Amino acid sequence: MDSERTGGASSTADAENLAFDVFARACPSRGTLEHVTGKWGGLILGALHEGTFRFNELRRRVDGVSEKMLSQTLHALERDGLVHREAQPTNPPRVDYRLTPLGSAVAERLLALIYLVEDRMPEVLTAQERYDTGSGGAAAARDAGRTAAAGRGGR
Numbered sequence: 001m002d003s004e005r006t007g008g009a010s011s012t013a014d015a016e017n018l019a020f021d022v023f024a025r026a027c028p029s030r031g032t033l034e035h036v037t038g039k040w041g042g043l044i045l046g047a048l049h050e051g052t053f054r055f056n057e058l059r060r061r062v063d064g065v066s067e068k069m070l071s072q073t074l075h076a077l078e079r080d081g082l083v084h085r086e087a088q089p090t091n092p093p094r095v096d097y098r099l100t101p102l103g104s105a106v107a108e109r110l111l112a113l114i115y116l117v118e119d120r121m122p123e124v125l126t127a128q129e130r131y132d133t134g135s136g137g138a139a140a141a142r143d144a145g146r147t148a149a150a151g152r153g154g155r
Contacts, residue, residue: 035076040065042110044073045099048083049107052098082106 022029035041040062047053047061059070074097077083082103088094099107117124 032080035073035080036082036106036110038073040069040073041077042114044070044077045082045103045107046111046114048097048099049104049111052096054094054096058097077103 020029021027022033036045043062043065044058047058050061053061055070055074058074059065059067062070065073074083074085078085081100084098084100084103086096086098088096
């Protein structure tokens with residue numbers, strides 16, 4: 001993939017002339033990537049790929065997310081142009097959330113990663129078990145640390 005990509009910036013006119021590089025410290029794409037790949041962002045985008053949700057429906061679908069985190073994440077994703085929030089003028093008020101076309105494109109790619117991870121979980125669990133029983137790194141590193149500390153008089 002070409003390292004020079006264009007995308008949204010503070011000014012639409014400027015965006016056409018900018019090259020974004022997520023590996024650069026000041027690149028604004030880092031914030032959006034964090035919103036998408038953070039603990040809740042990916043799950044919320046994946047859920048919204050299924051359709052339009054009201055706030056509490058989405059909260060039930062994304063099991064474990066607090067009301068506060070759902071609200072904060074939805075606001076960030078809306079600001080990034082990935083989620084559309086629509087308030088219905090009803091009594092009581094009704095607010096629906098759905099993906100924008102950009103959000104749908106991001107969610108499709110994210111779901112491909114989610115499905116890959118789910119499909120390969122037996123391999124992941126085997127690797128974790130192998131690591132945790134000492135043939136990996138954690139137990140060996142702990143043992144090496146103890147040996148080094150004993151050689152320095154236990155400090």
